[in-house]
Amino acid sequence: METRGWLFDLYPLGNRVVLWFITPEGRALRLEEDFPYTIYLGGAASRVRQVLQTLRARGWVSRYYPSRGLELASGKEIPVVALEPKTYGHLSRLRSWLGKLQGQVEVFNADLDVSAYYLYRRDLWPCTWYDLEVQEGRLLALAPREEQFARDFDPPPLTTLGLSLTRDPLIPLGAGNSLAITWEDRTLELEVRDRTGLVKEVARWLKKANPDLVLSDWGDEEIVPLLWHWSKESHLPLPLDREPGVVSRKFSGGRTYFSYGRIVYQGQAAPFFGRWHVDRKNSFFFREADLPGLMQIARLGQLPLQQAARASPGTLITSMQLARAVKDSILIPWRKADPERFKSAGELLTGDKGGLVFMPPIGLFFEVAELDFSSMYPTIMSRHNLSPETVNCRCCGEAEGYGGERAEGRGPSPHNSVPETGYRLCRRREGLVPRTLKPILKLREALKGAAREAGPEAAARYHQRQNALKWMLVTCFGYLGYKNARFGRIEAHEAVTAFGRDKLLTAKEICETAGFQVLHALTDCLWIKKEGMTEAELQVLCQEISAVTGVRMALEGVYRWLVFLPSRQNPARPVATRYFGVFRDGTLKVRGLLCRRRDTPPLVRRAQEALLTCLAAAATPEELAALKPELLKLSEGFRQRLREGGIPPGELVVTRVLSRTPAEFKVDTATALAVRQLAQAGISLRPGEKVRYVHREGKNGAPECRIRAAPFLEDLEDYDTRFYLNLLERAFAEIFTAVYGNHQGGNG
Structure with a gap:
């Protein structure tokens, strides 16, 4: 039978892959397909034969056969043995045993997710319409009706049920919290x-x-695991899934990890089988790009949507690279063994410098233009063929006598060298990373162009999708230098920043040659000014920079006025990332102020934003000066509200990320006191989770009275007025001192 279906969900079950499609009529169609998971072994033939004999004797593999694949580093085809586990259930034992043979045999494609590997091997992607050939519940053949990187796609209408808690999520369901169900614009509260x-x-x-x-x-985290536990405890069916077969469901809790200098907590996953479950609070991409963005990343990352929803941008870009590798028959090493080569102190100082920064002058400036390189680092990686296997590659190194590194007394030829570092770039083959990035860059530009031309509703969807791609592109550079990344290598990472510094310096010189003063430069942005400059002149300047550097330079906008702020610790020291200003169209851009911090109480954030909104109406020095009395009146209004009392507790909540376990706190900080309050109520938090509280009394008060943790705020009537007034004064001072040169505080 032939039909059409939109690939909705898939997962391994038993020894097959189950696929769910939504038909044009809205019916859910369940199909199965056999899919042998293939692992490859390489190395000495005698040792590989011994391994295969052991695996056959243990009954873990159904078959094995000779095969060939491409080695990533050299690009050469090498002989390997392909083996297929007897069932998916044998994978964990097989991986555990092969992991003990590190250094004896080479293992490839061993730890890929089964569903993702199926999509890679079949060259399929979710959230796409397919022509299907089916027979008795089995998928015989399918062909996509849409391109993977299509600008437009048309998902079927999906029915949605909402689940939420009626009170703070730290209050357990059944211990003071209730469940809310939303269906067809109606909400029902279930006590x-x-x-x-x-x-x-x-x-x-x-x-x-x-x-x-x-x-x-x-x-x-809170709803599904508890409901599932209660259903098992009471022997009652709970149809979370459409899957009629028996599925395994385990809840092991979230995990804490360290990333880019921060402690991060990632909640556990509770996916459904045959229907989607997306937790808005546990999905970075849903918060950033909503459901259209999730569909976009599932298509590009070739991951089931529920898995993509809970993945990090780095996981998504890695999945795209894995899919590209499988499609190109590149063998994927299980455990990467590519250590950073030794570098002298001089080489580190030259190459490991990051982005280029020209510090700004402190003060207020009028008529300033901001120019931004569009997707600078991904474009550099794509344009200059930067990938772990192309930097100081083996193939060109052997041909030119480098032996994989620079030979003594010889440098790379100028047309394939990296600025400053002297690294060589491959001229024979295009790298895996550029091949992955090029279609993303092209699609994002198409989506941004479509958003400019579409109506408001369609434009919002285009923007959500391009925003999802933005985060994947932002992450791809960081992962290139991450030691545990599948396709990371520090030399490639250094090469990207070296090209970036060179291009920003080139852009600066072009601006200065054209008579512009460069006030500030930061990695991929320039702030420039010139008396009487026009937008047409700036567009011509951007075109020239784009042509010379090979990276598109765009005019972000022209500020009516812009303030560069000093360091909080040293008023004479400029800071690259603290500034605010208003564009000619009245749009504010703010970086490094209190209102941008995640731990700032909502009241203080709104107060500072109110002052900024008021300032946005001004365009000249005279208009700014005329607004000062109004700003002073606004400021005093917020102070007076605090002094009078009656501020809702939610407006005063301070949010912190827990950096350690409760037992590791040695000092009675506000965060430590809040965590202890929660622990006394039977609520435990892990490092990386957020703790929220309100300051009640100053440091002279009893420790148990100084703060009130967020779940217990409903009857809170008092708060530490002085603490919040001090925060307000900090917020006001950032504005007044920057614009008017002084601030007369009102905290008496």
């Missing part, structure tokens, strides 16, 4: 009088609505 009754009611709604998508707040 937890007894666990059995709640499970039955949720099951009734799932059967009645049979939603394609369950969209939750705190579903992964």
Whole structure:
């Protein structure tokens, strides 16, 4: 039978892959397909034979056969042995045993996710319409009706059921918290009088609505695991899945890890089988790009949507690289063994410098233009063929007598060298990373262009999709230098920043030659000014920079006025990332102020934003000066509200990220006191999770009275007025001192 279907979900079950399609009529269609998971072994033939004999004796593999694949580093085809585990259930034992043979045999493609590997091998992508050939529930053949990188795609209508909590998520369900169900624009609050009754009611709604998508707040961490546990405890069915077979579901809790100098907590996943469950609070991409963005990254990353929703941008870009490698028959090393080569102190000082920065002068400036390189680092990687296997590559090195590195007394030829570092770039083959990035860059430009031409509703969807791609492109550079990244290598990372410094310096020189004063430069941006400059003149300047550097330079806008702020610790020292200003169209751009910090209380954030909004109406020095009395009046209004009391507690909440376990706190900081309050109430937090609280008394008060943790704010009537007035004064001082040169505080 032939039909059409939109690839909705897939997962391994038993020894097959289950696929769910949505038909044009809106029906959910379940199909199965056999998919042998293939691992490759390389190395000494005698040792590989011994390994295969052991695996056959243990009954872990169904078959093995000779094959060939491309080695990433050299690009050469090498002989390998392909082996197929007997079932997916044998994969964990097989991986564990092969992992002990490190250094004895080479293992490739061993730890790829089964669903993703299926999509890579079949060259398929989710959230796409396919022509299907099916027979008795089996998928015989399929062909996509859309391009993977299509600018436009048309998903079917999806039915959605909402799940959320009625109170703070730290208050457990059934211990003061209730469940809210949203369906067809109606919300029903379910009180937890007894666990059995709640499970039955949720099951009734799932059967009645049979939603394609369950969209939750705190579903992964707080709602689904508890409902599932109660259903098993009471032996009641809970139809979270459409899958009729038996599925394994385990909840092991989230994880804490260290990333870019921050402690991060990632919540556990609670996916459904045959329908989607997306937790808005546990999905970075949903927060940034909504459902259209999730569909976009699932298509490009070739991952099931629920998996993509909970993935980091780095995981998505890595998945694209893995898909590219599988498509090109490149063998994917299981455990990368490519250490950074030794560098002298001089080489490190030359090459490992990061982005170029010209510090700005402190003060207020009028008529300043901001120029931005568009997707600078990804474009450099794509244009200059920067990839782990192309920097100081083996093939060109052998041909030119370098032996993989620079030979003594010889440097690379200028047309394939990296500025400053002297690294060579491959001229024989295009790298894996550029091949991955080029279609993303092209699609993002197409989406941005479509958003400019479309109506408001369609433009919003285009913007959501291009925003999802932006985060993938931002991450691809960082992953190039990440030691544990599949396709990372520090020399490639250094090469990108070297090209970036060279291009920014070139852009600066072009601007100065054209008579512009460069006030500030930061990695991929320039702030310039010239008396009487016009937008047409700036566009011509951008075109010249684009032509010379090979990276598109765009005019971000012209500021009516712009303030560069000093360091908080040293008023005489400029800071590259602290500035605010207003463009000619009245749009504000703010960086490095209190209102941009995640831990700033909402009241203080709104107060500073109110002053900035007022200032946005001014265009000249005279207009700015005339606004000062109004700003002073606004400021005093916020102070007076604080002094009078009655501020809702939610407006005063300070949010911090927990950096350690409760037992590791040695000093009675506000965060430590809040964590202890929560622990006394039976609520435990892990490092990386957020702790929220309100300051009640100053440091002279009893420790237990100084703060109130966020779940217990409903009856809070008092707060530490002086603490919040001091925060307000900091927020006001950032504005007044920058614009008017002084600030007369009102905290008496």
